[in-house]
Amino acid sequence: MRRPHPWATLAVLLFVCGIASPAPAQDRWVSIGPDGAPVSALAIHPTNPSIVYAGMHSQGVYRSADGASSWTEVNSGLTNLSIHRLAIDPDVPSTIYAATGGGVYRTANSGGSWSAANTGLPTSPNVERYSLVIDPVTPSTLYFSDGVGVYRTIDSGDHWARVDTDLPAGRDGTIYSLAIHPSAATLYAGGRGRVFRSTDRGEHWVQVSVDLHQNAGHQELVIDPVVTTTLYYSGNEISSGGVWRSRDGGVTWTHVLERFS
Numbered sequence: 001m002r003r004p005h006p007w008a009t010l011a012v013l014l015f016v017c018g019i020a021s022p023a024p025a026q027d028r029w030v031s032i033g034p035d036g037a038p039v040s041a042l043a044i045h046p047t048n049p050s051i052v053y054a055g056m057h058s059q060g061v062y063r064s065a066d067g068a069s070s071w072t073e074v075n076s077g078l079t080n081l082s083i084h085r086l087a088i089d090p091d092v093p094s095t096i097y098a099a100t101g102g103g104v105y106r107t108a109n110s111g112g113s114w115s116a117a118n119t120g121l122p123t124s125p126n127v128e129r130y131s132l133v134i135d136p137v138t139p140s141t142l143y144f145s146d147g148v149g150v151y152r153t154i155d156s157g158d159h160w161a162r163v164d165t166d167l168p169a170g171r172d173g174t175i176y177s178l179a180i181h182p183s184a185a186t187l188y189a190g191g192r193g194r195v196f197r198s199t200d201r202g203e204h205w206v207q208v209s210v211d212l213h214q215n216a217g218h219q220e221l222v223i224d225p226v227v228t229t230t231l232y233y234s235g236n237e238i239s240s241g242g243v244w245r246s247r248d249g250g251v252t253w254t255h256v257l258e259r260f261s
Contacts, residue, residue, distance in 0.1 A: 043096065062075075130177065151163065175191050230246065
């Protein structure tokens with residue numbers, strides 16, 4: 001199986017961090033589009049980094065074939081243009097999944113047309129689509145979180161089932177992001193100041209972090225694709241946010257960035 005560039009995942013995290021706060025003039029990020037709405041998701045083609053997909057908060061999906069110099073709208077079939085996450089099949093990169101405000105959608109032709117892949121998922125327009133990840137070893141398996149539950153499909157989105165039996169109920173069990181180990185053996189879930197881990201593809205979960213912070217929303221959880229015992233967790237509150245790092249698979253954490261300013 002062909003793998004994506006090893007730093008692609010961390011690049012997306014750094015992109016998010018970079019646009020979150022101003023920096024010295026010589027280090028500032030430059031907008032390269034698409035324009036018109038906040039970009040809420042990015043996905044890079046696993047073998048051709050010139051092809052980039054951007055999910056917009058209210059304008060659907062855009063595709064660039066020239067390293068983000070220009071963008072084309074690819075929304076045919078999308079009935080909800082609020083895009084929360086994008087995931088590309090690493091073996092068949094023309095197959096892409098989008099978590100939208102109206103559920104999960106799938107395209108088999110690089111965004112040329114989309115169709116719903118929602119059976120078994122809640123589809124209320126008030127449900128947030130927080131996270132969507134694809135199994136890098138078996139791409140027909142994906143995991144999805146709407147903040148309330150974690151779901152898994154083993155047939156490329158045709159059917160979904162909940163796999164969150166051991167996660168806490170209510171606010172303590174809110175899951176905002178998912179991250180999957182490159183070997184696909186381990187799945188992590190990030191919530192409000194907490195990180196959970198499953199070693200059996202979501203069937204069972206254990207909390208692997210102490211409470212990282214109190215009363216702060218969680219933004220992102222990523223795994224270093226080279227040193228896979230290293231994880232990064234980010235919070236998005238001004239008073240208690242920042243970035244935490246674990247170098248032992250989530251057992252211990254260090255606050256490496258106090259907050260964005």
